[in-house]
Amino acid sequence: MTVSYTLKVAEARFGGFSGLLLRWRGSIYKLLYKEFLLFIALYALLSVTYRLLLTQEQKHVYAQVARYCNRSADLIPLSFVLGFYVTMVVNRWWAQYTSIPLPDQLMCVISATVHGVDQRGRLLRRTLIRYANLASVLVLRSVSTRVLKRFPTMEHVVDAGFMSQEERKKFESLKSDFNKYWIPCVWFTNLAAQARRDGRxxxxxxxCLLLEELNKYRAKCSMLFHYDWISIPLVYTQVVTIAVYSFFALSLVGRQFVEPVAGPAVGDLDMYVPLTTLLQFFFYAGWLKVAEQIINPFGEDDDDFETNQLIDRNLQVSLLSVDDMYQNLPPTEKDAYWDEDSAQPPYTVATVAESLRPSFLGSTFNLRMSDDPEQSLQVEASPGPARPVTAQTPLLGRFLGVGAPSPAISLRNFGRVRAPRTPHLLRFRAEEGGDVEAADRIEEEASGSGDETQEP
Known part of the structure; x- marks a missing residue:
């Protein structure tokens, strides 16, 4: 059964993960204790042999071998090889879970598109969703040991109600050398086409919508089958396993305490229990055990997927959706906020602090603009000629932004800036108002004053 501890870590607190260290089911201790005890026993055996059974000359040879093994163990890139492998396995593990077919979308489409309150309409909806559940049962029998133990033969599938005897005969009469989990999906499409011809x-x-949802469901069944068929290349798994076992085989000899050649050196302690070596074994070997457990999550380990419970859940909710819930709607009525402009659901005493907290409106919502007109940007109606570079604004200073106007926008003066009125615009307005004399006068003044603009 899957080990869930989500509620225990709902809040980050002091020693939040410490309480999880005492659990046994699903823990690293349960996975690793046999290998850990074996490593300790072998280390103790070599230590006793070196201290009590070897002569002085043999100890000297053993010390040379131990130093060589210690140097050789550091040459194995264990962290890189093991870390990349575990990352690949974890990504594959989650992808397999998301590939488990769930009938939720399909059952909603069946309930909405296959009509009929009579026995024929009910039979069509229940048969369609049963075919979908049958396809998932067949593919899970192929990949999950728990499901295969529950349905070891097709007769058990018939007894469970996923398939009738006539359907079993049809299923077994189709000869194929490959997995036939897709047959119920073909039955589904044919029955849906018949329902379309009958007007259901x-x-x-x-x-089209119904068949699209079926294809998504069938694609997940196919992907689940292919994840079981195509494993992570065996050569990579072998490389990682050999690297871990070789590292600790060298550590068994290389991490032993040996007498130094030139007498006891500073820092050389005779540790009867190698704490750092044992911790290193716990981390690296535990990392390998994590990959070993989740590389196939359809077994019977503590954290493997609960496939049998998924089958029960899928069948129950899908039949409820297409049968009991079909056209079984509650009466529509006004909601509690019908006469309110701003709906605000109530809070309990435990969550009242959340209601007093202002909502997030954007990271720049509280940014205050400058009201100084000298620092505001000037808005021009039409682009003018480029401003010359003077001594007050040298070229380097303009490039670096020195002396440039502040980008702060004066919201107070922004609407007061207006474009100059051109003579053509003034004359047009005078003509529109019927004042021909004013229009002629404006034209004479414009021709006499060049391009200067004047206010009316």
């Missing part, structure tokens, strides 16, 4: 599915768009 009222238009082709509804039929």
């Amino acid at each position: 599915i009222r238009d082709d768009i509804a039929l």
Whole structure:
């Protein structure tokens, strides 16, 4: 059964993970204790042999071998090889879970598109969703040991109600050398086409939507089958396993305490229990055990997927959706906030602090703009000629932004800046008002004053 501890870590607190260290089921201790005890026993055996059974000359040879093994162990890139492998396995583990077919979307489409309150309509909906559940049961029998133990033969599938005897005969009469989990999906499509011809599915768009959801469901069944078929290359698994076992085989000899050649040196302690070596074994070997447990999550380990419970859940909710819930709607009525402009659900005493906290409106919502007109940007109606570079604003200073106007925008003066009125615009307005004399006067003044603009 899957080990869940989500509620225990719902809040980050002091020693939050420490309470999880005492659990046994699903723990690293349960996975690793046999290898750990074996490593300790072998280390103790070599230590006793060196201290009590070897002569002085043999100890000298053993010390040379131990130093060589210690140097050789550091040459194995264990962290890189093992870390990359475990990352690949974890990504594959989660992808396999997301590939488990769930009928939730399909059952909603069946309930919405296959009509009929009579026995024929009910039979069509229940049969369609049963075919979908049958396809998932067949593919899970192929990949999960728990499901295979529950349904060891096709007769058990018939007894469980996923398949009738006539359907079993049809299924077994189709000869194929490959897995036949896809047959119920073909039955589904044929039955849906028949329902369209009978008018139970009222238009082709509804039929297309129904078949699209079935194809998504079938694709997940296919992906689940292929994840079981195509494993991580065996050569990579062998490389990682050999690297870990070789590292600790060298550590068994290389981490032993040996007498130094030139007498006891500073820092050389005769540690009867090698704490750092044992911790290193616990971390690296535990890392390998994590990959070993989740590389195939359809077994019977503590953290493997609960496939049998998923089958029970899928069948129950899908039948409820297409049968008991079909056209079984509660009466529509006004909601509690019908006469309110701003809906605000109530809070309990435990969550009242959240209601007093202002909502997030954007990271720049509280940014204050400058009201100084000298620092505001000047808005011009039409682009003018480029401003010359003077001594007050040298070229380097303009490049670096020195002396440039502040980018702060004065919201107070922004609407007061207006474009100058051109003579053509003034004359046009005078003509529109019927004042021909004013229009002629404006034109004479414009021709006499060049390009200067004047206010009316």
